[in-house]
Amino acid sequence: MPVLAALTMNPVTAAKRSVLSLAGAAFKRSLASAVSSPLAAHHYPVTPGSLTAHLKLKSGETFTGGSFGAPVSTVGETVFTTSLVGYPESMTDPSYRGQLLVFTQPLIGNYGVPGRARDGFGLLSHFESEKIQCRGIIVGDYATKYSHWNAVESLSEWCEREGIPAITGVDTRALVHILRGQGSTLGSLSVGGEKACDAIEWVDPNVDNLVAQASTDSVRVFNPNGDVNIALIDCGAKYNIIRSLCAQGARVSLVPWNHNIVAELDSYDGIFISNGPGSPTHCIETIDQLRQAFDVYQRPIFGICMGNQLMGLAAGLNAYKLRFGNRGHNQPAVDLTTGKCVITSQNHGYALDDSVMPSGWDRFYVNANDGSNEGIRHLEKPFRSVQFHPEAKGGPLDTAYLFAEFVDQVRAMKATGVAATTAGYNSVPVDAAKQQQSATA
Ligand SMILES: NC(=O)CC[C@H](N)C(=O)O
Numbered sequence: 001m002p003v004l005a006a007l008t009m010n011p012v013t014a015a016k017r018s019v020l021s022l023a024g025a026a027f028k029r030s031l032a033s034a035v036s037s038p039l040a041a042h043h044y045p046v047t048p049g050s051l052t053a054h055l056k057l058k059s060g061e062t063f064t065g066g067s068f069g070a071p072v073s074t075v076g077e078t079v080f081t082t083s084l085v086g087y088p089e090s091m092t093d094p095s096y097r098g099q100l101l102v103f104t105q106p107l108i109g110n111y112g113v114p115g116r117a118r119d120g121f122g123l124l125s126h127f128e129s130e131k132i133q134c135r136g137i138i139v140g141d142y143a144t145k146y147s148h149w150n151a152v153e154s155l156s157e158w159c160e161r162e163g164i165p166a167i168t169g170v171d172t173r174a175l176v177h178i179l180r181g182q183g184s185t186l187g188s189l190s191v192g193g194e195k196a197c198d199a200i201e202w203v204d205p206n207v208d209n210l211v212a213q214a215s216t217d218s219v220r221v222f223n224p225n226g227d228v229n230i231a232l233i234d235c236g237a238k239y240n241i242i243r244s245l246c247a248q249g250a251r252v253s254l255v256p257w258n259h260n261i262v263a264e265l266d267s268y269d270g271i272f273i274s275n276g277p278g279s280p281t282h283c284i285e286t287i288d289q290l291r292q293a294f295d296v297y298q299r300p301i302f303g304i305c306m307g308n309q310l311m312g313l314a315a316g317l318n319a320y321k322l323r324f325g326n327r328g329h330n331q332p333a334v335d336l337t338t339g340k341c342v343i344t345s346q347n348h349g350y351a352l353d354d355s356v357m358p359s360g361w362d363r364f365y366v367n368a369n370d371g372s373n374e375g376i377r378h379l380e381k382p383f384r385s386v387q388f389h390p391e392a393k394g395g396p397l398d399t400a401y402l403f404a405e406f407v408d409q410v411r412a413m414k415a416t417g418v419a420a421t422t423a424g425y426n427s428v429p430v431d432a433a434k435q436q437q438s439a440t441a
Pocket residue numbers: 095274275276277278279280304305306307347348349350351
């Protein structure tokens with residue numbers, strides 16, 4: 001809507017509608033104050049009569065729009081993704097747990113939501129977990145009509161059914177401008193009365209161990225007849241990681257994030273560490289397990305995203321929080337072993353500080369945009385990890401070869417009789433080791 005028209009609009013209607021003027025230079029000049037101005041508007045609530053929704057950042061900016069999800073209120077870390085497609089996959093990716101997800105792609109919902117068909121491994125074919133994991137979604141322009149051969153419901157119906165609030169009519173360009181400037185920020189999404197968001201308590205989801213919430217409670221086996229047995233440490237694994245390993249012919253034992261794998265190393269031909277939500281620093285048990293495994297395990301270990309961070313922490317690196325993270329499907333990463341650049345799918349807010357590498361380790365990939373770490377590798381042992389998502393879903397399949405390389409290596413080492421652990425290894429369960437440590441402390 002032209003800004004002038006918005007300014008001459010009935011102020012009550014305008015106040016209900018939206019918040020931002022996009023008037024060129026004025027946009028940049030007065031961004032901070034314009035955000036909370038109720039005067040200008042260029043988007044509409046999704047349908048006449050739909051509930052008003054508000055997104056309020058902890059830093060004070062408020063965006064008003066229309067609700068198209070569940071009529072509930074929530075708080076989360078407001079993060080944005082630049083992906084153009086893949087909202088069903090992103091919203092069910094456990095790594096988005098605790099977050100309010102902003103889509104920079106303005107038109108969202110136009111291909112609806114697919115059904116819950118399962119593949120031959122028992123995994124949902126079109127989702128990355130059983131349910132929506134993000135706390136809410138924020139879009140510029142929700143498409144009220146959808147069309148796709150496998151859609152069974154609208155994005156609005158899905159959100160409502162799963163109790164997830166959703167807001168449309170938000171100037172996501174202005175919102176992302178703020179988030180890029182000040183970094184990922186706590187936000188409240190409230191539906192209903194104008195003041196609903198004032199009642200919200202600001203609780204940062206990252207203070208909790210979100211991995212413990214997302215992980216499986218018990219061991220689950222996929223593709224039981226696979227010829228090599230992979231322990232997949234579940235920090236909140238996306239289904240396509242499990243599927244990608246199974247599709248290579250591997251048997252996958254999905255184990256809880258704090259499972260005592262050190263006591264079972266001999267039964268695994270390879271170890272894989274999944275993606276997962278929140279800060280890696282909460283996963284002390286996993287880091288402890290990996291540190292012990294690095295000393296004695298001789299077969300391949302591979303990590304993805306949270307898995308890269310946990311392997312890095314176990315190797316002796318530190319992790320830090322990125323200002324606004326890298327979330328999208330077109331992030332360039334350079335393989336430092338070949339110089340080749342690959343386009344990758346990403347979703348992370350933390351990164352390894354790889355400025356000084358621990359002895360025996362090297363950088364594997366680096367982000368070609370911001371220079372942040374995209375992976376590490378051991379120089380002698382078959383241990384590697386990547387910060388991006390070779391399993392895609394959504395995103396490009398450029399790096400799917402990493403699954404084939406991993407399982408091929410696992411298979412080759414098994415065939416040539418490489419023992420799982422070094423000779424003389426004393427398999428002390430981690431809990432017992434911890435007790436010993438505290439007893440001698
Ligand atoms: N996708 C992931 O595994 C994300 C890892 C971690 N939660 C981060 O945000 O950096």
